[in-house]
Amino acid sequence: MLAPSARIDELHFPHRKSGEWMYPDGDDVIGAVVGNPVVVGDTVYVCSSDGAVYALDASSGDQEWRSELSVEKLWTTPVVQGEAIYVSTFDGHIYALSVDDGSLLPWSFEAEVGFASSPLLYGDTILVGSFDDNLYAVRIGDEKPLWRFQGGNWFWALPVVSDGVVYAVCLDGKVYALDAESGRVKWDEPFDTGSPIAASPVAVDDSLVVAAQSGDVYVIDMQTGVGARIENPEGDEKPSIDGTTVLAALCAQDGIVYIRAQNNCLYPIDVAGRERKARISLD
Amino acid sequence: MINLWNLVILRPMLNGLLALAGILPAEVEFGLAIIVLTIVVRVASTPLVLRQLKSTKAMQEMQPKIQELQKKYGKNKQKIQQEMMKVYKEAGVNPIGCMWPMLVQFPIWIALYQSIMKALATTPENLLGLAEHLYSSERIAQAIPVNSHFLWLDLGQPDRTLILAILVGGTMWVQQKMTTAPSADPRQQSTSSTMLLMMPLMFGMFTMMFPSGLPLFWLVSNLIGISTQYFVTGGWGYLKRPAAASSAHTVPRKRK
Numbered sequence: 001m002l003a004p005s006a007r008i009d010e011l012h013f014p015h016r017k018s019g020e021w022m023y024p025d026g027d028d029v030i031g032a033v034v035g036n037p038v039v040v041g042d043t044v045y046v047c048s049s050d051g052a053v054y055a056l057d058a059s060s061g062d063q064e065w066r067s068e069l070s071v072e073k074l075w076t077t078p079v080v081q082g083e084a085i086y087v088s089t090f091d092g093h094i095y096a097l098s099v100d101d102g103s104l105l106p107w108s109f110e111a112e113v114g115f116a117s118s119p120l121l122y123g124d125t126i127l128v129g130s131f132d133d134n135l136y137a138v139r140i141g142d143e144k145p146l147w148r149f150q151g152g153n154w155f156w157a158l159p160v161v162s163d164g165v166v167y168a169v170c171l172d173g174k175v176y177a178l179d180a181e182s183g184r185v186k187w188d189e190p191f192d193t194g195s196p197i198a199a200s201p202v203a204v205d206d207s208l209v210v211a212a213q214s215g216d217v218y219v220i221d222m223q224t225g226v227g228a229r230i231e232n233p234e235g236d237e238k239p240s241i242d243g244t245t246v247l248a249a250l251c252a253q254d255g256i257v258y259i260r261a262q263n264n265c266l267y268p269i270d271v272a273g274r275e276r277k278a279r280i281s282l283d
Numbered sequence: 284m285i286n287l288w289n290l291v292i293l294r295p296m297l298n299g300l301l302a303l304a305g306i307l308p309a310e311v312e313f314g315l316a317i318i319v320l321t322i323v324v325r326v327a328s329t330p331l332v333l334r335q336l337k338s339t340k341a342m343q344e345m346q347p348k349i350q351e352l353q354k355k356y357g358k359n360k361q362k363i364q365q366e367m368m369k370v371y372k373e374a375g376v377n378p379i380g381c382m383w384p385m386l387v388q389f390p391i392w393i394a395l396y397q398s399i400m401k402a403l404a405t406t407p408e409n410l411l412g413l414a415e416h417l418y419s420s421e422r423i424a425q426a427i428p429v430n431s432h433f434l435w436l437d438l439g440q441p442d443r444t445l446i447l448a449i450l451v452g453g454t455m456w457v458q459q460k461m462t463t464a465p466s467a468d469p470r471q472q473s474t475s476s477t478m479l480l481m482m483p484l485m486f487g488m489f490t491m492m493f494p495s496g497l498p499l500f501w502l503v504s505n506l507i508g509i510s511t512q513y514f515v516t517g518g519w520g521y522l523k524r525p526a527a528a529s530s531a532h533t534v535p536r537k538r539k
Contacts, residue, residue, distance in 0.1 A: 034407055073428060075407055090428050113424045132424035154414050171414045198411055247411070 021061030023054070030054070035077035035118060043099070045085055047074040053087060053097060067102030069095060077118040079126075086140075088115040088128045094138060109138050111145075116154040122161040122180060127168075129155025135168050135176075137183060147183030151176065157200040158249065160208065162222065167208050169197035175210055175218075177225060187225030193218060200249035202257055204271045209257045211246040215239035217259065217269055217276070230269055230276055240276060241267050289416065292390060296320075297398040298418045304402070305426035312426065314433025317399060317496055321503040324395060325511075328388050332511060341376045399496045402429055405439040431496070438496035445491070451498050452487030454505035459483070461512050461520035 024030055031050030038045045043064060044056045051071045055064040071089045078087045084105055085097045092114045096105040109126075115136075117129035125146060126138045135155045137146040152172025159168035165186055166178045173193045177186035195214035202209050208220045210227075217240040220227030232238040244263035251258050257269040260282070268277040303316040325332075348370055356362045371377070404410040410428065417423055431439040436447065459479050490498040512520065 072430070075410075113421070114427060130424075131427045132421060133419060152419075153417075156411060156414070171411075196415065247408075 019059075023056050023061045023063065025061070031074075034073075034075035038078055038080055040080045040099070045078050045080060045099075047076055047078055047087060049073055049075065053078060053085065053102060055099070055102060065102040067097055067104075076115070079119050079121045081121050086119050086121065086126060088117065088119045088126075090114040090116075090131075092130070094119060094126055094128065096140070107141055109143070109145075111136065116156055118158060120158045120161070122166070125180070127159055127161070127166060129157075129168075133170075133172075135159070135166075135178070135183075137166075137180070146181075149176065149178055149183045149185075153196065156198050160201055160203050162203050165222070167201060167203070167222065169199075169201050169210055171196040171198065173197060173212065175201070175208070175220060175225075175227075177222070189225065191218070191220050191225050191227050198247045199259075202250040202252045204252045204255060204257060207271055209250055209252070209269060209271060211241070211250060211259050213245045213247070215241040215244060215246060215261070217241065217246075217267075219269075219271055219274055228274065230274060233276055240269075241279075288394075292394045293397055293401075294416050294418070296394045297401055297416050298420070298423055300398050300402055301417070301423045301426045301429070302420065304429050305422040309430060311430075311433050313402070313429040313431060313438055313496070314436070314499060316429075317438070317499050318503050320395065320398075321500050322507065324391055325504065325507045328391065329511070331387055333515065338376070341374065345370060345374060345376070395500060396497060399500060400494070403431060403439045403494055403496055404428055405494065433499070436495045436499065438499065439494050441491055441493060442495040442498065443491070447495055447498050447502065448487040448490040451490045451501050451505065452483035454502060454509065455486050456480075456483040457522060458505050458508045458512065461509065461516075461522045463521055 030052070031048040033046055033048055035047045039058055042058045044058050046054050046056070048054060051069050051074050053067045053069065053074070055066075056062065057064060069087065069089065071091050071093070073090050074087070075090070076088050078085050080086075080099065083099050085099055087095045087097065089095065092111040094109040094115070096107050097103065098105055111130060113130050113132040115128045116131050120127045124140045126136075126140065128136050128138070130136055131154060133151050133153055133155075134148045135151065136148055139146045149168070151168075151170040152174065154171045155168055156171055157169050159166050161167070161180055164180045166180050168176045168178060170176065173195050174190040175193070175197070176190045178184065179186060191210075193210065193212040193214075193216060195212035195216065197210060197212050199211045201211075203222065206222050208222050210218045210220060212218070217230040218227045219230065230240040232240050232242055234242070241259065241261050244261040244265070246259055246261050248260040252271075255271055256277075257271055259267045259269065261267060264282045266280040266282055268280070269275070270277060300316050300320050303319055304312040307315045307319075349367060352363055352366045352370070356366065401409065401413055401416060404413050413427070417427075431437050435444065436442055442448065456479065459482060463475050463479055486501060490501070
């Protein structure tokens with residue numbers, strides 16, 4: 001999916017082949033799409049900077065509905081569960097919308113400050129970071145948060161939840177392990193990378209792989225919180241990924257974690273072997 | 284050096300701007316915060332401005348003497364320089380004395396510009412970058428992200444209506460016109476006239492290019508400059524006064 005802002009910047013669009021579509025088509029323009037689109041069944045759900053949530057037919061791109069939330073900068077990624085779509089906003093709300101027509105469902109949550117991150121669903125609990133440096137756990141249907149955990153800066157990236165433990169990375173450079181029910185810390189000390197972490201981590205077996213903005217990549221034991229830095233093949237003194245920074249969420253496949261850096265290269269990390277493979281250029 | 288700049292100048296100003304936005308009415312929070320902070324900074328730098336005006340006035344009062352020297356020694360530039368320095372020394376004036384207050388103010392304006400641009404956070408990367416400069420404060424957290432709407436403006440986008448461009452260019456022209464003394468020298472007069480038009484036109488163009496939060500700061504700054512000029516030098520200066528072909532009737536020229 002390409003953001004409409006790309007059209008304003010006069011970027012070249014690929015020619016569409018049969019079965020490919022673009023929304024909006026023609027001369028219509030919507031606000032820039034910053035968060036990820038989410039595909040559930042035959043529908044694509046996406047938030048736009050014009051403050052609306054769109055539901056599009058996945059096969060044709062036709063708009064099924066558009067729901068206006070009257071907020072500025074809807075930059076987050078929605079999350080879908082059952083018949084509801086949950087959206088966190090910069091003005092401190094979590095809204096629940098009907099998947100059928102986008103209408104607002106009776107429950108919403110309001111905090112005193114805005115939410116910096118997209119929501120993550122764990123069972124019936126929504127985890128979301130806020131601008132007052134807290135990670136909120138909000139049970140759907142409740143008016144008050146289940147718990148809040150204060151970090152040293154914003155929780156910008158989505159956390160990872162595994163076996164009842166929330167692994168949250170923070171812009172203060174630390175990785176926290178928290179009990180999903182109570183919010184209590186699980187490790188003796190948070191793991192400190194020394195550089196802000198904006199990229200969502202990924203779990204592979206019992207290891208959590210984290211990439212800091214400095215380009216250093218760490219593999220952390222999820223039980224103990226003890227971790228090690230991945231060495232740069234070109235020299236130990238350099239960051240694991242040197243000369244660039246990491247902002248995009250990490251993803252894993254068959255024991256390999258793929259890290260897309262800001263220099264538009266993909267860096268595969270062999271988690272078991274604790275080594276960085278040759279980078280892949282995406283240009 | 285960058286860290287020192289951020290720690291001592293940028294961060295306090297940025298957080299001050301956001302804290303102000305946090306206590307002002309939400310509908311106009313950031314626009315008003317820019318106006319209030321611009322006024323605060325201008326008021327705080329008043330002693331420097333007054334000193335600058337005083338130095339400039341002293342320099343301009345010496346112009347007849349300097350012109351006499353230029354006539355007397357013709358093309359002997361070295362001699363002219365020597366004699367000029369003597370004149371300055373006798374009058375107890377440092378020729379670069381009117382420059383340093385302006386130089387001291389310059390970093391403040393740069394920091395104010397950076398603060399406005401950072402606080403507006405028009406892209407996700409900007410918003411992410413903002414996090415590293417913030418103090419831990421509930422009031423500041425509540426101001427993020429700032430409401431970029433103010434009157435007809437989206438402070439994060441250039442104003443396409445031309446209204447702001449005309450206001451910025453117009454106020455800048457008035458401010459300059461108030462302080463630009465007519466010159467007996469036709470070449471100097473021609474240069475002054477060109478500058479009088481060029482600067483407002485340039486800033487008018489910049490207004491259409493930059494996010495309007497910055498031109499709003501220029502506009503308020505120009506209005507305060509005009510007011511200061513009006514009350515300190517007593518009136519509209521050369522804006523109303525008929526052009527006199529003598530540099531003896533100069534009023535202090537305020538440097539931006």
